[in-house]
Amino acid sequence: MLTTGHQLKAARALVGVEQADLAERSGVAVTTIRKMEWKGAETLTSGLDTIKRVQTSLEAAGVEFLNHGQPGVRLAKRTDGPRASPAHVEAQAVEARSQAASAADDAMTGMDATKQEKAERRGALTGEPAMVEKARDKGRARK
Incomplete structure (x- = not known):
């Protein structure tokens, strides 16, 4: 009360x-x-x-x-239905990142940038730091 x-x-x-x-x-x-x-x-x-x-x-x-x-x-504790399992939440996050990556790729079509720069931008836009690091490693290997 x-x-x-x-x-x-x-x-x-x-x-x-x-x-x-x-x-x-x-x-x-x-x-x-x-x-x-x-x-x-x-x-x-x-x-x-x-x-x-x-x-x-x-x-x-x-x-x-x-x-x-x-x-x-x-x-208050939610009583409006079952809570999503961690696996379900992760699956939704993966799907959202995939959609964001596709949108980022579409937005960069025709952009004057190297593959490494595009990968870094894509990673920054989609929150995929592993992609950014992978792109940087590829860039270092070429030099």
């Missing part, structure tokens, strides 16, 4: 919500949010209905309120 001004401020910062945005989402005045935060470590004295509306808005934004001995906040 939302209990202190510091907890409110931390919750807002955790999800990147400005005071005015939270006030609008909660249906309260921005001065109410400010006054609640000014309480600092003290217990909030706003009406229970006001506190509940602010708390509900922050929970909808992904905040979980903690009161295990002292007030705190954290991002």
